[in-house]
Amino acid sequence: MKNFLTSSIGKKLVMGITGVSLIGFLVVHCYINSLIFLPDGIRRFTEAGHFMGTNPIIRTLEIGLFAGIILHIVQGLMLTVQNKSKRPVGYNVSPGNKSSKWYSRSMGLLGTLILLFLVMHISHFWVPNRYSQHFGSGYEINLYEKMEMVFQDPIVVLVYVLGCISLAWHLLHGFWSAFQTLGLYTPRYAPLIKGLGTAFSIIVPLIFIAMPVAFYFGWLPPASSYVPSH
Amino acid sequence: MEHYNMNLTLKVWRQQNAQSQGAFETYSVKEISSEMSFLEMFDVLNEQLIHEGKEPITFDHDCREGICGACSMHINGQAHGPWHETTTCQLHMRAFKDGDTIVVEPWRAAAFPVIKDLMVDRTAFDRIIQAGGYISVNTGNAQDANNLPIAKDKADESFAAATCIGCGACVASCKNASASLFLSAKVAHLALLPQGDAERKTRVLNMVEQMDKEGFGACTNTGACEAECPKGISIMNIRRLNAEYIRAGLSGSIAK
Known part of the structure; x- marks a missing residue:
């Protein structure tokens, strides 16, 4: 038991468990942010955002989320480096895409691209919001207005789109792979997991991409059109 | 299939021993029959080298029937060459055409x-088997057939896993040089049968520990092993290996 999580399979279990948790986070994140596309979306999104930013249970889970992300990143990078060292002399002719998909072999690279995007993303929204709550006005910032402002810059929009595309490829392998690692990808559930994983990997990043793009092209109502009722 | 002869250029890895620096040597072979196996083509090349007073190429081979797992060779970027579910001895020269250049690596x-x-030390696999790829429970004298009821699907799955010949193509093809497919086949083969059930927990923990000690990488589920396995061992066995590992670990069993 002492090596349970540190053996080669154990390390992969850590990746799988944190990976599935992060998929769970993406569901919530995607759901709440996509409220902006609904009628009366600014109010719906602002209320949901307020709940997520102030509810003590959610704020506690947030600590777990950060721990999970950091564990996933550190363990992932370490595994990538360790696995690479297991073949010190490479092949002259590599098999390329004959026997495996490029994105399944590029999880470390895709993950690193997502990490770079994440640093920018967190500094755009999460950091100023928490700063304002704890060190500034004591309230949250207007996140809708913030999005509207941030997504005026075409370079930022492009980085977000590329970040989400990296996420899509990462998920396309990571989703089913996590279930395989956790021993749950049984023949009975394999088609369901694979199908669900593929749909998830395409739909969720597309919804995320739609946000910066919609703000940039001005398809969404301006933040100034919303007057809080209280 | 029509017979034809071909002239080929071979780029073969030559290395004196484990310590020395190897390099590719280029050879040409003429009038190779399309009906030869890849190893027979190498026999022809080696005869040629002996005639020229040069040292023949060392490569592993034994049964030449596709069942022993001795032959290796990474041929044009693929373990055991371009054919699906084929060992090098069963790869025939009709897979190539006149004028081809073939790169052969260990x-x-x-x-x-x-x-x-082209010969590599695969005793790491033997040590993994020694760590638990057997049963040590006393099964008594041979019993009547069907005395132990085993469901057909379990027997089939176990047999499919048992067809692993331990050639190492999975390790050779995996970008992480992981032995997971090999190990999973051995674990699944025994875990599915009542004879193997008694020791399934310590077996999986011991074998995983040995695999890690030998310096194989971790599985990242790329599926390259399954695609290159000459026996078509399914990565569903790796799913089972992971499940066995979790079950053993959570039950508090320890590797001995």
Whole structure:
């Protein structure tokens, strides 16, 4: 038991468990942010955002989320480096895409691209919001207005789109792979997991991409059109 | 299939021993029959080298029937060459055409050091088996057939896993040089049968520990092993290996 999580399979279990948790986070994140596309979306999104930013249970889970992300990143990078060292002399002719998909072999690279995007993303929204709550006005910032402002810059929009595309490829392998690692990808559930994983990997990043793009092209109502009722 | 002869250029990895620096040597072979196996083509080349007073190329082979797992060779970027579910001895020269250049390399993995030329040391697999790939429970005298009821699907799955010949193509093909497919086949083969059930927990923990000690990488589920396995061992066995590992770990069993 002492090596349970540190053996080669154990390390992969850590990746799988944190990976599935992060998929769970993406569901919530995607759901709440996509409220902006609904009628009366600014109010719906602002209320949901307020709940997520102030509810003590959610704020506690947030600590777990950060721990999970950091564990996933550190363990992932370490595994990538360790696995690479297991073949010190490479092949002259590599098999390329004959026997495996490029994105399944590029999880470390895709993950690193997502990490770079994440640093920018967190500094755009999460950091100023928490700063304002704890060190500034004591309230949250207007996140809708913030999005509207941030997504005026075409370079930022492009980085977000590329970040989400990296996420899509990462998920396309990571989703089913996590279930395989956790021993749950049984023949009975394999088609369901694979199908669900593929749909998830395409739909969720597309919804995320739609946000910066919609703000940039001005398809969404301006933040100034919303007057809080209280 | 129509018979034809071909002239080929071969780029073969030559390495004196584990310590020395190897390099590719280029050879040409003429009038190779399309009906030869790949190893027979190498026999022709080696005869040629002996006639020229040069040292023949060292490569592993034994049964030449596709069942022993001795032959290796990474041929044009693929373990055992371009054909699906085929060992090198069963790869025939009709897979190639006149004028082709074929690059032949040894298995590349830290856990499989080169002994000489195309021959690598695969005893790491033996040590993994020694760590638990057997049963030590007393099964008594041979019983009547069907005394132990085993469901057909379990028997089939176990047999499919047992067809692993331990050639190491999975390690050679995996970008992480992981032995997961090999190990999973051995674990699944025994875990599915009542004879193997008694020791399934310590078996999986011991074998995983040995695999890690040997210096194989971790599985990242790329599926390259399954695609290159000459026996078509399914990565569903790796799913089972993971499940066995979790079950053993959570039950508090320890590797001995």
